[in-house]
Amino acid sequence: MGALLWLLIPVLAGLAAALWSSWTLRNRRTGDVAELAGYARFRAAMEKQHTAPAPAATTREHASDPV
Structure with a gap:
């Protein structure tokens, strides 16, 4: 009977x-x-x-040109 219980372990694992x-x-x-x-x-x-989109127009209104 003990051998059958040991065989039951691999069967359950499978x-x-x-x-x-x-x-x-x-x-x-x-x-x-x-x-x-x-x-x-x-x-x-x-x-x-x-x-x-068209590039933004740059204005030079406030440009600091030396006079």
Whole structure:
């Protein structure tokens, strides 16, 4: 009877390992699909032609010119 109890320990450890591995290998919703969609949005934003605003006109009204 004692030998059967010792054999029960590795069997229970194997069952625990099987449950743990099935939990860690479960399907998750995140992955390459979300990352590729984000990269596509990034590329679309970078390919847009942006018009630069006109530079501000500089005035010399209060310039200190030596007379």
